[in-house]
Amino acid sequence: MTWIHEEAERIPLDEITVMRLHTIARGEIWDAGRYQEKDADILERYPDGRERVRFRTVPAAETPEHMALLLADWQRCLDEAWVHPLIALAAFNLDFLCIHPFRDGNGRGSRLLWLLQSYRLGYDVGRFVSLERLVEQNQERYYETLEQSSQGWHEGEND
Numbered sequence: 001m002t003w004i005h006e007e008a009e010r011i012p013l014d015e016i017t018v019m020r021l022h023t024i025a026r027g028e029i030w031d032a033g034r035y036q037e038k039d040a041d042i043l044e045r046y047p048d049g050r051e052r053v054r055f056r057t058v059p060a061a062e063t064p065e066h067m068a069l070l071l072a073d074w075q076r077c078l079d080e081a082w083v084h085p086l087i088a089l090a091a092f093n094l095d096f097l098c099i100h101p102f103r104d105g106n107g108r109g110s111r112l113l114w115l116l117q118s119y120r121l122g123y124d125v126g127r128f129v130s131l132e133r134l135v136e137q138n139q140e141r142y143y144e145t146l147e148q149s150s151q152g153w154h155e156g157e158n159d
Contacts, residue, residue, distance in 0.1 A: 008119035057100035
């Protein structure tokens with residue numbers, strides 16, 4: 001195991017860590033590291049002024065419950081080997097983004113979590129791939145894929 005894996009193992013994957021990573025991603029903004037307080041679906045705005053819901057998020061009041069469940073399910077999935085850890089990691093990331101726990105910075109926070117989880121699983125992805133750069137270079141595709149992947153999520157009917 002490399003030093004980065006050893007360091008990652010020392011960081012618990014809990015709500016405190018999620019909030020700390022969000023604070024790192026957002027900096028010294030007033031709500032960094034705090035769950036959103038108002039419901040906020042993700043909207044796409046068109047040049048003509050129209051808008052549509054790109055994807056729905058979890059109601060703000062339900063965010064702490066959903067985050068606690070997500071983190072518990074992640075650990076149970078690893079402990080009980082429900083699926084390969086990389087499949088679980090992708091599912092965790094989608095669930096995190098659908099919960100959308102923060103007012104802003106959810107994508108950046110999710111990618112920091114992805115790196116932490118990858119290192120904990122023994123994958124050195126951060127040494128070879130910049131997730132931030134990939135998203136930046138493929139932003140429209142990223143949002144289209146997120147929208148498609150989240151269809152039926154709130155009803156428990158996505159896979």
